[in-house]
Amino acid sequence: MRILRHALARCRALVRRDAVAGEIRDEMQFHLLMRAEEYERQGLRADDARRAASRRFGNLALMQDRGYDVRGGGLMETILQDVRYGVRLLLKHRAFSVVAILTLAIGIGVSTALFSVVDAALLRPLPYPHPEELVGVTIRETHFGRAGWYAPSIADVRAWRESGRIFSHVGAGRVTGFLPRVVEAGQAERLVVGEVSEDFLEIFGVTPLLGRGIQIEDTREGAALVALLGHGYWQRRFGGTPDVIGRVIRIAGAPATIVGVLPAGFYRETAIWQPQQIPASGTNRRGSGTAVEGRLRPGVTLAQAERELTDLTRRTAPGPAEAPDVRVTLESMYDLETSGSGKTITPLACAVSLILVIACVNVAGLLLARGATREPELAIRAAIGAGRARLVRQLLTESLILASAGGLVGLILAWTSLDALVAIIPMSLPSNSPATVNMKVLGFATILSVVSSVVFGLVPALRMSRAWMGSQLAIAGRRHGSALSRRGGRLLIATEVALAVVLLTGAGLMVRSFARLTGVDVGFDPSAVVTMEVEPLDPAPAVLEQYYPALLSAVRTMPEVAAAGAVDYLPLRDGSRVTFAKGSGQTNFNMRQVLPGYFEAIGLPLKRGRFPTESDRTGAERVVLINEEAARLLFPDGSPVGRFLETVRELPRRIIGVVGNVRHSGPLRPPRPEVYLLYGQIAPLNPLRIVFRPRSSAVLSGDRLRQMAQAVGPKVLIGRIRSGTDDLGESVVTPRRRTQLLGLLGGLGMLLTLVGIFSVTAYAVARRTQEIGIRMAFGAGYADVVRTMVRDAAWPVVLGLSAGMAGAFFATRVIASFLFETTPHDPATFAAVAVLMGAAALVAAWVPARRAARVDPVIALRAE
């Protein structure tokens, strides 16, 4: 309030009201004086002369006012007046103001929050100098007889860098590592360790805060291990002390010397950065999966760079046989970073705009309804000389005040809910560009407020100013339902219902699709298993191979445990190692390491052959299990049991069993061919996850499990212990978030619409009190009156429902790619939405209508 008053004072000083008014007064006084003197010269007495001059001049005050208006002071003055008046009006009609402001706040708030995300994801996704020079590099070539895009080898990268023509910096990096590693710095924890080549940080213009970066010597095989600390980890573990340089920490059991600290804001999740050490034999290997990125020299275009790099790579190829096929492909990092964002943002932006429009329509309805009760006021204003433009200006000023208040509350809403939105939004935001409420977002909210004030304010303002310019003064003060505003109200209801139906249909389809998704059989029952992450601090193969079987024998003695096993990559949670099986064509196979007992524990059914035993694992023959999908691909014509599986890099193994399929990557993905190798029969050994199947109704104690894991022998790090249900939930987290978000927006849209229907009906009831009284006096019953009022609202609802259905039929296309085994025109969803929206709309009309029927006819008639 103080700020507002201050602003008003400033405006007044700005127009120098007194100075202007003073000049006008002086000028007119001079005129009167001269005229009076003239009359005196003609012989009138002094006071007669003054009176005559004054008569001749006309209405002095009016002329001063008109003059003031013309001289520009007037406009500012009337605006201030209108603002003051508008604020007073809002304070007087609290209920109206609260509903209108909250409605607008929701519309503007959700739009602004989404805009912050758009800003972070699309407008400034790469917060580095000259982001347009940044590119991702891949090589297209034929590998194992398959043409595809592969990551360039480190030898490629170095050749390009040495040529110096295309890149100012180029390097390879895995910024979030592959799997978290056990890091010991005082205390052991599993951390994200990034692995990068030399010249990688330089691409992004990142220079260490302390110490040095990663040099080419650090990446040589056998070089002393070094590490750079991420800013967050440095603060958390070392209290931000500068003397960390030179200290030694253990990463996956190996000692590494800290040589630098990175500045804040660069891949926050990555705690430690290490040089990627590549053995001399591997420098030419392409397709390692480590992304290669580079910064083009200023002025170098993508096409030019691709051409030159391809030439260069063909010239320097080690064997001429591979050369002709090689093609270097560049993609701008902006495209890489933002690809896919649009797919998520488009439907959200559509939904959010619909909500904003519903909010505006809602407020327009409120304004029209209230306009009815302002008939007398506006009529009187018009009668004493306010022009139509003046009335429209006044009404629009009021809308602007409303929108500003709504925008302000909406901004607070957006600001407070932004973290929640970022947490739930089903897309990955750029790692180094967090969504914030910045000046751009503030500007967006301001523009949105102004635009919406015109959208919701103009139609009511034009209607009201026209409607009451005529002979309405004669009936000023009488309340009656003018057909005009009723028609306006109906149109608004229909519009709102239609928009809400579109939103709800989208939300409904998502819910239905999600239900189908969670109903999918993933191949086992996740709710029947519990998993534990545990890892010896010393990752030596001898330790691992000894530890896990020992732990399994120990937990099998627990009476609560029905079965226990172990696997390196858990279904629904982890990734996969892949291999190519001979004879399987283009499809690669997921490859896992298991300890006997795994299949019983997780609950994958045996289809043929037998489950592995401990003696298989230690036996001389290498054996393997495959799943039905792999069996179908490899041996379409007979039982695979007893035959051999050959992969491109491993020795042949005898197949001892076939197990059921599993949707390893969650219900969204179909089952893939799986190959299960026995732990110890393949190098390198991966750390394992323990899988328990508790006896039905038994509860596994996490503390007991932790104790047992520690009691086996070597020092271990214990991670999460969780139920398979949690993993299932996480595997569908993106669809669930989409469903939640669109569901939330659909719900908001419906809520706003119901508020709109309620308020329009309530006003209609209030204005028709007299008519209702007459009806009741003539014998209409309670039910008749309610029916009349509800029927009034019912037609626009039906109209809105049909228009909404038609709109949804086309609009749901934007979410078609999100739907799982559900068509965007799913009839059941459309029907459900129609019933839900129709019923809710009638209730929203029925509640105020009931009030109409309670009117006492005597009072109603006296309301005249």
Place this chain on the structure above:
Amino acid sequence: MPKTNSDQLHGTLDMLVLKTLQTGRLHGYAIAIRLEHLSNEVLKVEEGSLYPALYRMEARGWLSSEWGMTETARRARFYKLTRQGRAQLEAETESWTRLTAAVQSVLAS
């Protein structure tokens, strides 16, 4: 661009005021006297309404004004034509002449 006034009465007053200022700068009262004389007291509007008209014309850029002293050493606000004002006067005069000629030919026939 000089524009002809659609509202003929307003336009007439504007034109007459511009005319009075053709010979030099005048204050409001002098303009009123001049109007009275020029029109042989046929045009008798409320004198006060002259001022909003002056301000309007000033806002349109036809007139400029400044405070000055009269011969009797009184402080008064003086108006004079701008270039735009002169152009406007010419345009108004021409359209007026055409209108009156037309009316006259109708009346004479």
